Amino acid sequence: MAIGIGLLGLGTVGAGVAGILATPEGRHPLVGELSLRRVAVRDPGRPRPVELPAELITTSPEAVVDDPSVDIVVEVMGGLEPARSLILRAIAAGKPVVTANKAVIARHGEEIAAAAAERGVYVLIEAAVGGGIPIIEPLKQSLGGNRIRRVSGIINGTTNYILSRMAAEGAAYAEVLADAQRLGYAEADPAADVQGGDAADKIAILAGLAYGGPVPRAAIPAEGIDRLDARDVAYADRLGYVVKLLAVAERVGEVAAAEAEQPLDVRVHPTLLPRQHPLAGVNGVNNAILVEGDPVGQVMFYGPGAGAGPTASAVVADILNIAGIRQVGGEGAVGLDPLLAASSWRRCALVDGSDTRHRNYVRLQTRDEPGVIGRIGTCFGEAGVSIQSIVQFEADDPVAEIVVITHEVRESQFRGALAAITGLPEVQTVAACLRTL
Ligand SMILES: NC(=O)c1ccc[n+]([C@@H]2O[C@H](COP(=O)([O-])OP(=O)(O)OC[C@H]3O[C@@H](n4cnc5c(N)ncnc54)[C@H](OP(=O)(O)O)[C@@H]3O)[C@@H](O)[C@H]2O)c1
Numbered sequence: 001m002a003i004g005i006g007l008l009g010l011g012t013v014g015a016g017v018a019g020i021l022a023t024p025e026g027r028h029p030l031v032g033e034l035s036l037r038r039v040a041v042r043d044p045g046r047p048r049p050v051e052l053p054a055e056l057i058t059t060s061p062e063a064v065v066d067d068p069s070v071d072i073v074v075e076v077m078g079g080l081e082p083a084r085s086l087i088l089r090a091i092a093a094g095k096p097v098v099t100a101n102k103a104v105i106a107r108h109g110e111e112i113a114a115a116a117a118e119r120g121v122y123v124l125i126e127a128a129v130g131g132g133i134p135i136i137e138p139l140k141q142s143l144g145g146n147r148i149r150r151v152s153g154i155i156n157g158t159t160n161y162i163l164s165r166m167a168a169e170g171a172a173y174a175e176v177l178a179d180a181q182r183l184g185y186a187e188a189d190p191a192a193d194v195q196g197g198d199a200a201d202k203i204a205i206l207a208g209l210a211y212g213g214p215v216p217r218a219a220i221p222a223e224g225i226d227r228l229d230a231r232d233v234a235y236a237d238r239l240g241y242v243v244k245l246l247a248v249a250e251r252v253g254e255v256a257a258a259e260a261e262q263p264l265d266v267r268v269h270p271t272l273l274p275r276q277h278p279l280a281g282v283n284g285v286n287n288a289i290l291v292e293g294d295p296v297g298q299v300m301f302y303g304p305g306a307g308a309g310p311t312a313s314a315v316v317a318d319i320l321n322i323a324g325i326r327q328v329g330g331e332g333a334v335g336l337d338p339l340l341a342a343s344s345w346r347r348c349a350l351v352d353g354s355d356t357r358h359r360n361y362v363r364l365q366t367r368d369e370p371g372v373i374g375r376i377g378t379c380f381g382e383a384g385v386s387i388q389s390i391v392q393f394e395a396d397d398p399v400a401e402i403v404v405i406t407h408e409v410r411e412s413q414f415r416g417a418l419a420a421i422t423g424l425p426e427v428q429t430v431a432a433c434l435r436t437l
Contacts, residue, residue, distance in 0.1 A: 002035040003323050006070030008061045008086055009077035010041045010048055013100050013127065016312025017074060017319075018050045030323050031316065038064040040077070049308075065090045072322055074315060075099040076127075084108050087123065091115045098318040100127035100311055106201035106217045109208065113344065122325075122341055124318035129202040130155060130287045132310025133303040134317070139209040139291070140342045146293030148210040150250040155202045157285035157305040158186045158193040159225050159245040163270075164283040166233045167242060173228055185285060196222035196268040199247040206289070207249035207266050212258075213348040215249070215266055221353055222268040232363060232432045235393060235403050241272035241361075241436070242280045252351050261349045265356045272361050272405075272436040354412040359388070359436040361405050362418070367426045368400035376402060376421055383417035385409045399428065405436055 005021065007014050018039070024032040039052060040061040058064065065073055065086055073090035075083055075097060083104045090097050091112070099105065105112070105128050116123045126136045130153075139151075154160050158180065165176045177194065180186035192198045200222040207215040225245050233243050249266045256262040273280040278300050282288040287305025292298050304310040321340060336343070366372045373390055380387055386407040395401040406414065421427055 001033070003033055003326060004037040004067075004069045004071040005034050005319065006037055006064040006067060006073050007039040008064055008073065008075045008083070010039050010050075010052075010057075011076070011078075012308045013076040013311045013315065014039070014074075015049045016308035017076065017315050018052060019308075020312055020316050022050065028320060030320050030327070033323060033327070034319060037069045038067045040064045061086050062089065065093065065095070071095065071326070072319055073097045074319065075101055076315065077101075078103070080104055080107065084112070087112055088115055091119050091121055091123065094119055094121055096122040096124070096322045098124050098127075098315055098322070100125075100315055102128040102198070102201040102205060106204040109205065110214045113342075117336070117341065117343055120336060122322055122336065124321060124340070125205065126318045127311045127314035129205055130289060130301065130303070131157070131305040131307060132313045133287055133289065133301045133305065134314070135206070135289050135301045136209065137317070138301065139206065141339045143291060143293055143296060143299070144339060146296050147255050148251065148291065148293045150248065150292045151203070151206050151210045151289065152246055152248045152250075152279065153203070153206070153287065153289035154244050154279055154282050155247050155287050155289065155305065156193055156199045156245060157287060158190065159199070160282065160287070161185050161285045162194070163225060163233070163243055163245065166228075166230055167237060170230060170234055172230045173225065193224075194226045195224035196245065197224075199245060199268045203247035203249050203266055203268060206247075207264060207348065208344070209342055210249060210291070211251065211262050211264060211346070211348050213262065213344045213346040215264065215348050216350065219350045220266050220268065223270065224268075225270050228270055229432060231401075232361070232434060235363065236272050236361065239389070239391070239403070239405065240275050242275060243270050243434070244273055244279060244282070245269070246271040246273070246279070246435075252356070256346070258346050261347045263351045264348050265351055265353075267353070269435050272434055274437065277437060354415070355410065357408050357410050358414075359406055359408050360414055361403065361432070361434040361436045362430060363432040364402045364404070364421065365395070365428045365431050366400050366402055367428070368398050369426060372400065372426045373402060375424055375426065376404065379420040379424065380404070380406070380417045383413050383420060385414055385417045401431070
């Protein structure tokens, strides 16, 4: 029996989904059971890459959700509202939802999950993180037997494209961004990508799944690449590192009991990765997520993080999951599968950043005179910060550029050392400060 699909949005992702549904040959036979019944757009006159009968198209997204022939609602319109209200409306009507909308899930996921659990319907979100890379389902299901230690990823294709070109060409950030906008790899307003907000949305979602409870999105510190200097990318290269915008969610201390809060360190920032690190070779618009767990060890998920085809692949996978359950009469009859529904089973709390431990890269501009490196080393030593390397690079006379890479140190101690260094008369400025793996 055909399963009715309602699409909210027929843009990049929506058109990709419609394209798959229109060409079921060679795909799983269940794809042939999916029937597109209603599609909401803002402007019906806009040319589209897929041709659909005019009677399917409406400018009323509510009409799609309410249409009795629509069994599954697919939200690919983006934005917070009306997307959130439409998802809740579908749930209230007992209709399962598939969405690619990380912004809405990162901010309203708890409310949506509670409504879905109450009504007994699935809300599936594979396309919300990593585009075509299967990562949501592995975290919910395939890796469910693990205690997750860390999830770290390159989960924003725009910034990875910019960083890859800065590294390969030695080009400045602003120059590559302008080019990326011309080529369609960056939005006209790139703020959410380059300031780290998009990656923070996605790591909030991944952390919530990896650790079993919602993570407060607003509390995640996010630093982007918009202030990154090409010099730091070049110096990192000379020291054996590459710079990537990394999103990290890490368990702090031991595994908390199910009834206790799990402390987590969750953050987004440009990071120096040793060249041999598994994420260091991920270039261009590709994404990758490294999951470290006990007992699995390290597993990495790699692939296209965006685009019509890859994202539609993830959306259709979710639709098929629901269609499969529906076909065997499971939906509603036996309650929700707790692994697929990803119900939360504990609370998570973010730790104070000053208590976390990291390695650091610091670039200082100083007067070019004897003894400066020694005095900087003394400041670090007195604050209990051990140095892995300290190198002077040539700069414009009379300024010297000194780059320090520390061993792992508590953030508060590192900040104390920097305050002392800034007070040295020879030190003109702390020009850059980046995390290092
Ligand atoms: N693009 C990607 O590669 C990608 C990857 C992963 C996740 N996502 C997520 O997928 C979602 C969709 O992204 P997209 O790139 O496909 O966006 P898009 O190209 O801008 O498409 C949005 C679609 O929604 C329609 N729409 C927006 N507001 C509407 C409203 N109020 N009423 C009716 N229709 C409305 C638009 O209609 P018109 O066409 O008439 O303007 C358009 O068809 C977003 O949440 C995004 O974050 C995208």
